[in-house]
Amino acid sequence: MQKQDTTDVVACLKVISDPTRLLMLKLIENNEYCVCQFVDMFETSQPAISQHIRKLKQLDLLNENRKGQWRHYSLNDKSSHFSLVKAVLDQLDHDDPSLKEALKKVQPVKC
DSSP, X not given: OOOOOHHHHHHHHHHHTSHHHHHHHHHHTTXXXXXXXXXXXXXXXXXXXXXXXXXXXXXXOEEEEEXXXXXXXXXXXXXXXXXXXXXXXXXXOTTOHHHHHHHHTOOOOOO
């Protein structure tokens, strides 16, 4: 496990403390999702989802897999923040209502 300084830990915690970003990370922990799927799951706009993704990418928390013009995301286990994020994700209950609600709205990739 790579140790980090206070500034790095605080930056990571600030980014993952947003409920939408935290749920996005939990969802991509074991699966790859497209932006269009996040739009459906969180019932929000594509630009809003893109902003969440931008913040997660700034910390190198996401792997991006391009398929044509579309991008699919998964959790980057090579990130220097991975162990911290994984520890937080492991604390989330699989029966969390927000997580279950998002999973009910998963649609097949339509892009």
